[in-house]
Amino acid sequence: MKALPKTRSSQTASLPKAPESRGPASPCRVALVGFGTVGRSVAKILCASPEGPLRLTQICNRNVERKKQPWVPKDVLWTEDFHAVLDSAADIVVELIGGLHPAGDLVRDALKAGKSVVTANKQLIARDGPDLLQLARACSCRLEFGASVAGGVPVLPALRTGLCGDRLHGISGILNGTCNYILSRIESARIPFSEALEEAQARGYAEADASEDLDGGDARAKLAILALAGLQTRVAPETIRARTIRGVDALDFDYAAELGCTIRQISRADLKHDILFAEVGPSLVPAASPFGRVQRNLNLVVTSGLYAGDMAFLGPGAGGDPTAVAVVSDLMFVAESLSAGVRSHWPQQFLEPKISCDFETPWYLRFLVRDRPGIIARLAEILSDHELNIDAVLQKPGFAKAALPFVITLEPCRDSQLHPALEKMAALDFCIKPCLCLPILP
Amino acid sequence: MKALPKTRSSQTASLPKAPESRGPASPCRVALVGFGTVGRSVAKILCASPEGPLRLTQICNRNVERKKQPWVPKDVLWTEDFHAVLDSAADIVVELIGGLHPAGDLVRDALKAGKSVVTANKQLIARDGPDLLQLARACSCRLEFGASVAGGVPVLPALRTGLCGDRLHGISGILNGTCNYILSRIESARIPFSEALEEAQARGYAEADASEDLDGGDARAKLAILALAGLQTRVAPETIRARTIRGVDALDFDYAAELGCTIRQISRADLKHDILFAEVGPSLVPAASPFGRVQRNLNLVVTSGLYAGDMAFLGPGAGGDPTAVAVVSDLMFVAESLSAGVRSHWPQQFLEPKISCDFETPWYLRFLVRDRPGIIARLAEILSDHELNIDAVLQKPGFAKAALPFVITLEPCRDSQLHPALEKMAALDFCIKPCLCLPILP
Numbered sequence: 001m002k003a004l005p006k007t008r009s010s011q012t013a014s015l016p017k018a019p020e021s022r023g024p025a026s027p028c029r030v031a032l033v034g035f036g037t038v039g040r041s042v043a044k045i046l047c048a049s050p051e052g053p054l055r056l057t058q059i060c061n062r063n064v065e066r067k068k069q070p071w072v073p074k075d076v077l078w079t080e081d082f083h084a085v086l087d088s089a090a091d092i093v094v095e096l097i098g099g100l101h102p103a104g105d106l107v108r109d110a111l112k113a114g115k116s117v118v119t120a121n122k123q124l125i126a127r128d129g130p131d132l133l134q135l136a137r138a139c140s141c142r143l144e145f146g147a148s149v150a151g152g153v154p155v156l157p158a159l160r161t162g163l164c165g166d167r168l169h170g171i172s173g174i175l176n177g178t179c180n181y182i183l184s185r186i187e188s189a190r191i192p193f194s195e196a197l198e199e200a201q202a203r204g205y206a207e208a209d210a211s212e213d214l215d216g217g218d219a220r221a222k223l224a225i226l227a228l229a230g231l232q233t234r235v236a237p238e239t240i241r242a243r244t245i246r247g248v249d250a251l252d253f254d255y256a257a258e259l260g261c262t263i264r265q266i267s268r269a270d271l272k273h274d275i276l277f278a279e280v281g282p283s284l285v286p287a288a289s290p291f292g293r294v295q296r297n298l299n300l301v302v303t304s305g306l307y308a309g310d311m312a313f314l315g316p317g318a319g320g321d322p323t324a325v326a327v328v329s330d331l332m333f334v335a336e337s338l339s340a341g342v343r344s345h346w347p348q349q350f351l352e353p354k355i356s357c358d359f360e361t362p363w364y365l366r367f368l369v370r371d372r373p374g375i376i377a378r379l380a381e382i383l384s385d386h387e388l389n390i391d392a393v394l395q396k397p398g399f400a401k402a403a404l405p406f407v408i409t410l411e412p413c414r415d416s417q418l419h420p421a422l423e424k425m426a427a428l429d430f431c432i433k434p435c436l437c438l439p440i441l442p
Numbered sequence: 443m444k445a446l447p448k449t450r451s452s453q454t455a456s457l458p459k460a461p462e463s464r465g466p467a468s469p470c471r472v473a474l475v476g477f478g479t480v481g482r483s484v485a486k487i488l489c490a491s492p493e494g495p496l497r498l499t500q501i502c503n504r505n506v507e508r509k510k511q512p513w514v515p516k517d518v519l520w521t522e523d524f525h526a527v528l529d530s531a532a533d534i535v536v537e538l539i540g541g542l543h544p545a546g547d548l549v550r551d552a553l554k555a556g557k558s559v560v561t562a563n564k565q566l567i568a569r570d571g572p573d574l575l576q577l578a579r580a581c582s583c584r585l586e587f588g589a590s591v592a593g594g595v596p597v598l599p600a601l602r603t604g605l606c607g608d609r610l611h612g613i614s615g616i617l618n619g620t621c622n623y624i625l626s627r628i629e630s631a632r633i634p635f636s637e638a639l640e641e642a643q644a645r646g647y648a649e650a651d652a653s654e655d656l657d658g659g660d661a662r663a664k665l666a667i668l669a670l671a672g673l674q675t676r677v678a679p680e681t682i683r684a685r686t687i688r689g690v691d692a693l694d695f696d697y698a699a700e701l702g703c704t705i706r707q708i709s710r711a712d713l714k715h716d717i718l719f720a721e722v723g724p725s726l727v728p729a730a731s732p733f734g735r736v737q738r739n740l741n742l743v744v745t746s747g748l749y750a751g752d753m754a755f756l757g758p759g760a761g762g763d764p765t766a767v768a769v770v771s772d773l774m775f776v777a778e779s780l781s782a783g784v785r786s787h788w789p790q791q792f793l794e795p796k797i798s799c800d801f802e803t804p805w806y807l808r809f810l811v812r813d814r815p816g817i818i819a820r821l822a823e824i825l826s827d828h829e830l831n832i833d834a835v836l837q838k839p840g841f842a843k844a845a846l847p848f849v850i851t852l853e854p855c856r857d858s859q860l861h862p863a864l865e866k867m868a869a870l871d872f873c874i875k876p877c878l879c880l881p882i883l884p
Contacts, residue, residue: 154603157603157604161596161599161600162768165771307764308764309594309758309763309764311596311756312755312756314756322750322751325605329607336784337784340782340785342779
């Protein structure tokens with residue numbers, strides 16, 4: 001969609017128009033912008049229920065002639081021009097082109113033209129969600145983005161309607177299917193990280209440049225959206241610390257198993273008073289926990305509430321059809337809301353807490369050293385100097401002395417207490433590289 | 443609440459009144475009928491948010507003087523008379539007394555008095571849900587019952603708003619916390635069934651007479667409600683076959699483990715054309731599956747959709763606070779709907795499929811015999827006569843010959859094909875009792 005014509009945001013600051021009138025019984029007109037995998041699935045579901053409350057009226061995409069499908073009804077208009085969507089009678093615009101540009105301007109233009117918007121765009125919502133919600137409110141429109149987190153897993157709808165009676169204080173999850181595929185493959189086959197990554201790429205679970213997934217950028221955008229929806233907090237995704245999974249290797253699963261654990265990329269956010277503790281990164285989790293059991297590219301979200309305790313939601317976190325279910329469910333919700341004139345369920349204000357990654361947990365430190373006498377003694381001395389307590393020292397036999405891996409686990413301490421010690425240890429001449437440091441989650 | 447005064451249902455067939463007018467910004471008035479564990483939790487949550495969209499105005503219970511709590515605001519009216527609730531300005535009545543009588547009449551009277559109803563009453567909804575929804579519609583009221591299944595796990599709200607874009611064809615779950623506590627305790631401690639039951643009773647997870655839980659009555663009522671909400675089918679709960687878990691013993695977990703499985707009480711419903719395949723009972727499930735991993739008294743619901751595939755919802759299936767979250771979430775939804783005049787999301791008609799328990803699965807048959815030569819041969823002959831294929835024969839050493847347990851597993855066949863063979867085998871003189879026959883689920 002990069003060749004889309006210039007959007008209007010910079011040109012016109014048009015006043016919000018009232019949505020065009022539509023009888024409560026007539027179907028809601030839906031324009032689809034972006035006809036990739038998810039877009040096709042959305043169209044398929046909409047066309048399968050021609051009698052339903054939603055009517056697909058327009059599809060906007062580049063190279064529209066090449067995209068046309070015989071199963072799309074003849075009265076659906078195909079266009080390459082987003083202005084034709086803005087000028088149409090569509091009630092709801094579905095934005096499925098992704099990325100910040102031009103998607104952001106398209107969404108803003110649609111809202112300003114009096115059209116409600118449903119989107120699956122995690123980058124856009126993570127960065128601009130609160131502003132776009134405010135714009136939607138000012139334009140008497142609705143904005144929903146249930147498909148932007150965890151694909152088809154109905155977490156955002158459940159937060160909206162099923163857990164609204166609770167007071168949530170924490171959300172955690174396995175939000176990136178690529179990382180979970182790679183880590184669970186290393187776990188089950190004990191293959192090197194690089195081999196698991198290649199396999200994920202070959203199967204279409206990872207892109208050629210998978211940095212956004214591996215280094216946590218994707219997951220922290222989703223975590224920011226979950227914090228917005230579940231904890232009513234406004235969090236810029238780049239303020240959430242993201243640790244890469246690239247340093248995790250097969251031997252870490254052997255050591256983790258000795259501790260009854262496995263390793264997953266975990267995203268977590270805990271609201272305590274006016275601080276949001278949040279981070280994304282590989283973590284040790286009990287092998288028998290819901291997190292430890294998530295295999296392949298599934299997603300898991302766990303909410304923690306004052307009253308209801310922990311709830312877990314598991315399902316396919318990506319894929320055309322599951323994501324399309326989230327989009328269509330949002331469409332039905334918006335159509336219902338528009339016809340009834342329900343006011344938005346989104347709060348007008350979001351909390352703006354301080355963001356911290358200073359969690360207090362036990363830690364797993366895996367060193368890679370040139371072996372010689374006195375290494376443990378020297379590390380123990382540094383840890384002791386920083387008042388950090390060793391819980392266990394694990395050293396498996398059979399590794400070469402020139403690159404010997406071993407593990408020290410620490411009793412709970414804060415991230416900020418640990419890091420000066422890590423820096424000192426990284427500078428020691430026997431350390432081949434800085435140790436891999438993972439939190440051990442309960 | 444059994445001493446409540448006679449309800450009006452039999453006396454007056456009063457026409458539906460329109461709900462009393464209420465500005466969109468003024469809070470919704472809530473009357474609580476039943477002030478037990480869940481009722482107290484609901485009141486606590488409502489009173490913790492005095493500025494919210496819901497205002498607790500009335501509490502109705504027997505022995506109201508003994509029930510009064512200092513933390514309930516002074517302007518809340520306490521009464522033992524349900525007529526006072528009907529005659530009040532309450533917008534929504536929360537029915538938390540449970541059972542069919544007098545709860546059913548109370549709900550009907552409330553609807554006829556123009557009051558919307560939120561209830562956690564699984565027996566009532568499983569039996570009369572479609573009729574009560576019709577009455578609610580006729581009275582321009584709303585009826586919601588998210589707390590009637592799986593306690594605080596937001597399954598019904600997720601079906602309503604998050605999976606409405608899918609077309610579901612199956613729902614399965616671990617819906618009874620008592621059975622799951624007992625089975626997972628037998629699994630982990632290899633104690634006899636009777637000991638696990640006593641333990642559950644001592645911990646308050648099972649009643650003195652736990653028949654409703656153990657024999658599947660509770661779970662099939664919940665399954666009927668899930669089928670109503672997720673598959674739009676009207677199912678009388680007593681038409682769903684329920685098998686008891688009483689015959690399952692520790693040695694069955696040993697044999698199940700040899701098959702990579704464990705045993706759970708599974709409720710499942712699959713809609714195929716105009717037949718709803720449904721049943722509740724102990725079943726073998728893979729130990730590593732989401733079902734196999736559910737411990738203690740948690741609940742798990744898995745929905746299967748045409749587009750989104752399988753989604754799993756896990757959480758506390760009972761308890762005052764979690765159930766209260768489901769009630770309060772329903773209250774917020776109803777309050778919003780009432781203020782906006784949204785029409786009910788419930789269909790006007792439900793499918794009325796034929797109900798069948800004739801699932802096609804592999805089977806686990808555990809025999810208890812007086813050992814002598816030729817037993818396997820005789821059983822194999824009967825199975826062969828009925829064209830049933832043996833998959834495996836398992837016999838662990840160390841049991842007395844006078845009461846020898848062993849297992850035969852069968853390749854997939856229909857329930858109806860298997861049962862004539864089971865009857866013949868039960869009549870054999872070496873069988874101490876009919877074999878324990880459990881489906882092996884994928």
